[in-house]
Amino acid sequence: MPIAQPTIETLDSLLPAEPLLMMGAGPVPIPARVAHANSIVINHLGDTMARIIGQVQSMARYVFQTASPWIIGVAGPGSAAMEMSITNLVWPGTKVLSVCNGYFSSRFAEMARRVGGDVEVLDVPLGEVVDLAQLEAALARVRPTVLTVAHGETSSTTFNHHLADIARLARAAGCLVVADAVCTLSTTPLLMDEWDVDAVVTGGQKGLSSIPGVSLIALSQRAWERIESRPSAPPHWCLDAKLAAQFWHHASYHYTAPVSGILALHEALHLICQETLERRFARHAGCSTAMQRAIEAMGLTLYGRPDSRLHSVIGIEVPAGIDRKEICSHISRRYRVEISGSFGLDIVRIGQMGEQCRAHHLFRTLHAFGSTMRDLGAQVDLPAGAAELERSLQRVGYDAA
Structure with a gap:
C-alpha cells in the first residue's frame, strides 16, 4: 500500500x-553581508573557491594571531573542530590532562577517552579558573602529551583568563596545548603564537558572528608534526586533518565542502578585519x-x-x-x-x-x-x-x- x-x-x-x-x-545575529553570502552556491573545487579559501586562511591567521600555515575549516559545529583536534592529536595510550570547569571543557575529556586516550581530569569548581600551582603539580604527576582547556567556558560563563600562563606551564612540561575558543576568538585577546598554544578551535556561530555549522581550527607546526607522525589513520574520516588539508591547502577533493557556509565565514572574517x-x-x-x-x-x-x-x-x-x-x-x-x-x-x-x-x-x-x-x-x-x-x-x- x-x-x-x-x-x-x-x-x-x-x-x-x-x-x-x-x-x-x-547562535548570534548575523550581519546582512554574512546572510547574503550564505545564500550563494559555487563550485567547491573551482578557481573562485580556491581564492576564497586562501583569503579565509589569511584573515583567520590575523584573527587567531598566528603565522602558522595550518588553518583548516570543518564542516560541522565548534564541537566538530574540537573533535578534529582530539582525533588527530590523541591516539590509544596518549596521556591527556583535561582542565574541566564546565560542560564544554569536559567534552574535550570525553572525546579523548573515545579515541583511546589515557585521560586525567583536573576538576575545577564551577565559576572558578584553574589554580596554576595545582596545574603545575598535575602536569608533573601526569606527564601528559596533550593538555585541553576551554579559554571561555560558556556553560558556566567562566573565563580562563590566564591561558598564556597555562600554556607556559604546559610547554615547560613538554605538552601540547589545545584550547576551545568558540566564544572568545575575536571577542577577547588570544595570541596563539605568542602564548605557544598548539591548537585553537572555534565555531562560526558565536564570536565570529557567522552561521552555525562551519568551524575553524588553527594548528601550530608542532601540532602538525605530531599529526604527521600519527602511527595509524585517525578513526574519523571526515575529521582526518591530513585529508582535510588536501582541500584547504591543495584545492583537492576531500568531500563536498559547505561552500555557502565558507562564503559566510569569509564575510564574517572580512568584517572583523575591517573593524x-x-x-x-x-x-x-x-x-x-x-x-x-x-x-x-x-x-x-x-x-x-x-x-x-x-x-x-x-x-x-x-x-x-x-x-x-x-x-x-x-x-x-x-x-x-x-x-x-x-x-x-x-x-x-x-x-x-x-x-x-x-x-x-x-x-x-x-x-x-x-x-x-x-x-x-x-x-x-x-x-x-x-x-x-x-x-x-x-x-x-x-x-x-
Missing part, C-alpha cells in the same frame, strides 16, 4: 512573524561591562567571581522562587528576545558576542529581561538598570557599540 503524502507546514506557519533577537549563548581586533576587543569589553553594571543596578546578582567572568557570555543568578526555564520561555514568547538557560546551574545567560554587542540590542534585551523578571514576580529596578546601561555605554561611546 503506498505511503500517503504528508501534510507539511510551511515555514511561514512554523516561524514567528517577528524574528527572535538571538541574545543567548549562541580591527583592537576595536572589536574594546567594543566587547565596553558592552559587556555596561550590561553587567546594568544588571546589578536592577538589583540582580551576576554569577561567578568578577576576575573570572566572561565578557562574551554573562551569567545571572535566578532569584528565589523564580523558575529559570520560565524566564527563558517568557522573554521569548512575550518580548521576542532569546536568552539561554544553563547546564545545571541556577542561572540564565545573556550573550555578548559579535553582533550581540550593539547598543540597540543591549537596550532591547535589558528592557525585555527586566520586564520579564518583573512579570514573574522578581523585585527589580528596571529604570535604574536602563540608566546605568546608558551611562556605561556613554563612557565607551555609542559608536564603539
